[in-house]
Amino acid sequence: MKDFFEKFGAVRLIGHITILTVALVATYLTVKQEPTDWPQVMVAALLFAGFLGIEWITTEREAPLADNMFLLAVVLQLLLLFALFFTLPYTFIAILLGIWCGNLLHFMSLGKAVAVTPVLMFVFYGIFTWHWDYNYMVISSALYWMLCLFTVTMVNSWIQETLAKEASEQLNRELMAAQSLLKEATRQSERVRIARDIHDLVGHHLTALTINLQVAMHQSEGAAKQQVEKSYAIAKLLLSDVRETVTEIREKSKIELRDALEALVKEVPRLKVNLTLDDNLDINDVELADTILRCVQESLTNTLKHSRADRFEIHLSREKNSLQLAMQDNGQPDAEIKPGNGLAGMKERIMALGGKIQFSATEQGFSTVVRFQGAL
Numbered sequence: 001m002k003d004f005f006e007k008f009g010a011v012r013l014i015g016h017i018t019i020l021t022v023a024l025v026a027t028y029l030t031v032k033q034e035p036t037d038w039p040q041v042m043v044a045a046l047l048f049a050g051f052l053g054i055e056w057i058t059t060e061r062e063a064p065l066a067d068n069m070f071l072l073a074v075v076l077q078l079l080l081l082f083a084l085f086f087t088l089p090y091t092f093i094a095i096l097l098g099i100w101c102g103n104l105l106h107f108m109s110l111g112k113a114v115a116v117t118p119v120l121m122f123v124f125y126g127i128f129t130w131h132w133d134y135n136y137m138v139i140s141s142a143l144y145w146m147l148c149l150f151t152v153t154m155v156n157s158w159i160q161e162t163l164a165k166e167a168s169e170q171l172n173r174e175l176m177a178a179q180s181l182l183k184e185a186t187r188q189s190e191r192v193r194i195a196r197d198i199h200d201l202v203g204h205h206l207t208a209l210t211i212n213l214q215v216a217m218h219q220s221e222g223a224a225k226q227q228v229e230k231s232y233a234i235a236k237l238l239l240s241d242v243r244e245t246v247t248e249i250r251e252k253s254k255i256e257l258r259d260a261l262e263a264l265v266k267e268v269p270r271l272k273v274n275l276t277l278d279d280n281l282d283i284n285d286v287e288l289a290d291t292i293l294r295c296v297q298e299s300l301t302n303t304l305k306h307s308r309a310d311r312f313e314i315h316l317s318r319e320k321n322s323l324q325l326a327m328q329d330n331g332q333p334d335a336e337i338k339p340g341n342g343l344a345g346m347k348e349r350i351m352a353l354g355g356k357i358q359f360s361a362t363e364q365g366f367s368t369v370v371r372f373q374g375a376l
Contacts, residue, residue: 012059015055015059015099015102016052016055016056018095018099019048019051019052019055019096019099020052022048022092022093022095022096023044023045023048023049023052025092026044026048026088026090026092026093027041027044027045027048029090030044030088040087040088043087044084044087044088047080047083047084047087048084050076050077050080051077051080051081051084051096054073054074054076054077054080055077055099057073058070058073058074058077058103067107067308067332070106070107071107074100074103074106074107077100077103078100081093081096081097081100082123082127084096085123085124085127085128085131086127086131089128089132089134091128091134091137091140091144094124094140094144094147095144095147097120097124097144097147097148098144098147098148098150098151099151101113101116101117101120101148101151101152101155102151102152102154102155104116104152104155105152105155105156105159110152110153110156113152113156114149114152117145117148117149117152118145120148121141121142121144121145121148122141124141124144125137125138125140125141128140166269166304169267169269170301173263173264173265173266173267173268174264174297176263176264176266177260177261177263177264177293177297178260178293179263180259180260180263181255181257181260181286181289181290181293184255184256184257184259184260184289185255185286185289209235210232210235210236213228213231213232213235214232216228217229217232254281254282254283254284255283255284255285255286255289257277257281257283257289257292257293257316258277260289260293261275261277261293261296261314261316262275264293264296264297264300265296265300265312265314268300268304268312269304270304270310271300271303271304271309271310271311271312271329272310272311272312273300273311273312273313273314274311274312274313274314275314276313276314276315276316276317277315277316277317278316278317278318280318281316281318281323282318283323285353287353288323288353288372291349291350291353291355292316292323292325292370294346294349295325295327295346295349295350295357295368295370296314296325296327298342298343298345298346299312299327299368300312301342302342302343302366303329303331303366306331307329307331307332307365307366308331308332309329309330309331309365309366310330311329311330312327312328312329313326313327313328313329314326314327315327321373322371322372322373323371323372324369324370324371324372325368325369325370325371326367326368326369326370327367327368327369328364328365328366328367328368329365329366329367330364330365331365331366332363332365343359350370350372353372354372354373355370355371355372355373356370356371356373357369357370357371358370
């Protein structure tokens with residue numbers, strides 16, 4: 001993803017330089033005409049400046065526009081370009097049309113984008129044929145149409161490459177998180193097994209020993225009785241130590257979720273993820289830990305797919321006898337929430353463990369709050 005952004009940053013810069021070059025050449029040719037039509041020069045300069053300004057805004061990665069604003073900006077940019085066709089009699093301005101076509105893939109499929117390009121060329125052909133009375137516009141239109149098709153196919157290739165790379169990186173993060181959780185679950189299972197074996201074997205044997213020593217203590221006398229009493233006291237002390245050890249092992253068999261969550265959110269593309277976990281969560285249920293991990297995974301995926309957010313907050317906290325997972329992005333979600341298969345599956349997982357989930361969409365972004373009552 002980093003390589004793609006670096007490449008896209010370079011292409012963005014070249015695109016801006018190309019627009020500026022076309023603007024300067026067209027303005028220079030207009031100024032050189034005798035007599036100079038200064039109102040025409042001023043109008044053309046304003047149109048070029050507007051086109052370049054919109055291109056700068058729509059290709060900004062740090063603060064991307066919302067979908068509706070992006071579409072409005074792109075349409076306005078196209079109108080400015082058509083106005084330039086009417087203002088200046090230079091067919092090479094259609095180079096900007098090739099640059100503009102790179103925006104089509106942001107809100108339509110490749111097939112539709114390809115279908116739009118002949119319409120744009122027809123407008124270009126019509127303006128220069130009937131408004132400027134140019135000849136041989138069929139050849140010029142065909143050449144600039146090829147440029148538009150090249151731009152559309154190249155942008156589509158970049159998008160597909162980016163999606164494939166992001167999918168691969170996401171799968172890798174999910175595998176790393178699952179591996180970390182599996183390691184924790186195996187460690188917990190081993191600790192519980194050891195604690196159970198100590199309790200069942202050593203504990204029972206020591207219990208039997210203390211009972212036999214107690215019987216022997218009642219049946220013996222003198223110095224022998226004193227030795228039996230000492231042995232009985234030591235056996236009781238050992239039994240107490242074994243019980244404390246078993247209890248301590250069970251208490252320390254909690255699952256540490258931090259490593260798994262950090263692996264899941266590491267280097268997420270286009271998102272700055274802030275992960276906050278309380279220190280004393282004490283999660284002992286593997287299924288609960290897995291559900292929390294899947295909830296974070298699904299929320300991250302939805303944010304990347306359906307939002308233009310650049311920040312994502314995750315807070316896993318303990319509140320009395322409940323566990324709360326709060327997640328929020330800073331995107332602009334739809335006002336009406338329509339849970340798909342992913343959110344429906346998340347809800348089913350949570351309800352199976354007696355938990356509750358709440359979705360909300362506000363101007364601040366989309367938030368998901370999950371509560372597991374009595375989970376701690």
